[in-house]
Amino acid sequence: MRNSGIVATLAGLALALTACGSDAGDDGTTTLTINVFGDNFSLPDNRALYDEYEKAHKGIKIVENRSDFGTHHQNLQARLTAGSGAADIELIEVGQVSGFIGQTDKFVNFKDESVDTTQWTDAIVQRASSADGGTLIGLPTDIGGLAMCYRTDLFAQAGLPTTRDEVSALWPTWEQYVEVGKQFTGTVADVKWFDAGGHVFTGILGNEEETYYNADGDLIVEDNKVVKDAWDLTVDAIKAGQSAALAEFSPEWNTGFQQGQFATITCPAWMMGYIQGNAPDTKGKWDIAKIPGGSGNWGGSYVTVPSQGKNIDASVELAKWLTAPEQNIKLFKSIGNFPSQSSTWSSTEVADFTSEFFSGAPAGTIYPESLENAPSQVVGPQSGVIGNTFAGALNSVEQGTDPNEAWDSAMEDIKAAAGEG
Known part of the structure; x- marks a missing residue:
């Protein structure tokens, strides 16, 4: 979901999505x-x-x-x-x-x-x-793999450790990640703990085998405890004022990267390119720590x-x-x-690759370690749509919608998308 996926701005072509395959031209091309x-x-x-x-x-x-x-x-x-x-x-x-x-x-x-x-x-x-x-x-x-990208300068201002090993040790679980967020929130003016609740939610579920569907292909999202637990923990963090409430891939989200409006972001490998492309002036201010739970995948x-x-x-x-x-x-x-x-x-x-942009972080070892113990996730026909639905629902919570109403609305939309409404 993204959404999935891409990047640093590189020179290229972006034509209207009307073209289809063609035979060789008059010049043989x-x-x-x-x-x-x-x-x-x-x-x-x-x-x-x-x-x-x-x-x-x-x-x-x-x-x-x-x-x-x-x-x-x-x-x-x-x-x-x-x-x-x-x-x-x-x-x-x-x-x-x-x-x-x-x-x-x-x-x-x-x-x-x-x-x-x-x-x-x-x-x-x-x-x-x-x-x-x-x-x-x-x-x-x-x-994707999963890690946590964080701003070392903002961590230092908040009095938190800044080295990646020390930071990784702060959050062996997602619950502890939220607890550290409570310590951070309010310590640095105009800076939130994370960018958007949808990304925290996706990160939590990134280490689960069955989320929206089970292995038989059944839609289980409404009754799956791991999904509701991920929702509740994310809502708790939002209520604690930890979210910058920036919808992913929006202009405001891009500005958030550029202006340092949040200190951490759930960081699949492809996110590195997005940060570099949208906030090149932040080079050297980022580092990469382990994801809470130690493993997972997204993308x-x-x-x-x-x-x-x-x-x-x-x-x-x-x-x-x-x-x-x-x-x-x-x-x-x-x-x-x-x-x-x-x-x-x-x-x-x-394996030996390190990212200069991310303070020399050993990305070539961080991401395979994350993937090594990650479960083989069950993906269903509407998994991408469901993920986007949850991201939108959590963004509505960030804008003031009652969490229970947002959950119920998301369930209705998900069932309709899956043909069960």
Whole structure:
């Protein structure tokens, strides 16, 4: 959810989301279109990466189209249903991919394309696979992991420890994170403990196996104690004045980064790139500590090739190249998107990577440690929508809505989205 996902502002193309795959032009050039979503999800608008591919593959031109999270996935579904209009390559967020699994005939099956799936964990591959495992509709891009990014300067002003090991020790649990927030709140003028309740809520659930759906695919969100407990703890923190109440990916949220309006933020790996891109002047003021609970995940996407495309072979080759370990490592080192290939985590390029922007934090070890004990999370057809619904509901609490009313309203919206209303 995000939302999922993307980043630092890099030079590139952002065309209207009306383009679809095309045949070779009059000059023999084949244009491959890629539809992506959000300001902060995988496959950033990275012209340098695309240029590298074009240079090595004469006659290929890559055009990226971007829209917001919800519009992107809704448009993809509409175009799949219509049988035309989809891009050559379409990005699907991890919380949305299960909603497309039942339409395997509308995507290229990467099991038929000589892809080595052992480079990813079984759980990552399974999410984009048919129930019998015979069809794989998407190749994984990044994986989130979870950590906590924090402002060392604001911690110092509040009299809190500033080194990442000392800070990590402050919050072995989310309850203790909220308690530290109570110590911080009010000590630094015009600065809150965290950016938005929705991010705390998502972080808490990032270490749970079953949240919105169970392993049988049943919607369990309303009766799942871990979800209600996460809601209640987040509401407690909001009531204690800890939230800056900045809706994610809003202009106000971006300003919050730039002006130091909050001291901590739940920080999947892709968040590093977002902070660097939106608040470059804060370089050296951030560091990265462990997430409360020690592990968890938030985020990830899949590259898919709709079968309606006119450039299937070329699209498959580009998809395989974009999700290869070499490219994923480059993206991690440039913007923070952590490679989904577990085979890369112990490589020198990843394991030894430290972020100068984040005070030399060893991001190459922090995120795999977070993922090492993280559960294989159950994701359902509307997981992404549900996450966004909760983020909006908690934002309404931050604006004064009664928490019980916000919860009830969220349940109604979730059931309607899942077709149970």
